[in-house]
Amino acid sequence: DAGVIQSPRHEVTEMGQEVTLRCKPISGHNSLFWYRQTMMRGLELLIYFNNNVPIDDSGMPEDRFSAKMPNASFSTLKIQPSEPRDSAVYFCASSLSQTQYFGPGTRLLVL
C-alpha cells in the first residue's frame, strides 16, 4: 500500500489566492483527518470525516477554510482567500480503527 498520499508537497502562494490541498487516504480506511502543524501551536485537528461525512469541524479556524470528501478515496482542504498566518504544514491522516496513519504533509507558505 502506498500509504496516505498528499499533494502538493510544497505550495508557495500570495496572500489572497485560493489554495487547494489534496489527500488520498489508505484504501479501505473509513475515517479521514486534516491537521495543521505550526511551531507556535503544535498539531491541531481541523476536521475529520467518517464514511465521507464531516463529523467534527470545530477545529477549522474560520470560514476561509473548507473541506470536502466527495468519495472514499479523495478529500480536499481549501483556503480562500489565503493569508500569511495560514503558513503551516498541513497533514492528512486516515484510519480504519484506532490507529491513524499520516501522509507526508503539504508545506504551505503564504507570502
Next chain:
Amino acid sequence: AQSVAQPEDQVNVAEGNPLTVKCTYSVSGNPYLFWYVQYPNRGLQFLLKYITGDNLVKGSYGFEAEFNKSQTSFHLKKPSALVSDSALYFCAVTPDNYGQNFVFGPGTRLSVLP
C-alpha cells in the same frame, strides 16, 4: 474532555544509554494510547499503541511503552538509544474505539548525542 501532557520539551541522552520520554493523560473511560515519531520534514509515523492487555507494549525500532493506570502515564522507553532516534515524539490518547477523538500532546524533542 481528554488531554495529554508531555512534561519535557526536550530530552537529551547519550548514544547507548536508555531513554525515556514521558507522557501523562486524562480521559474518561478506558484510554487508547499511542506514540508517534516525526522525523524532520516528514509526517507522523506510528510507533506503538496500548489498547488493552499487557501493560508493556512493544513497537517499532526497539521502542516500548508502559501503561500505568494508577499514574495515568504511558512513558516511551528504549534500552539503548541510537543517534538515528533523534526526532520529535508525540503521545496521543483517544477514548474512542474508532480513533476519532484523538488528542495529541505537544511533542518532545529527543536528541541522542554521539
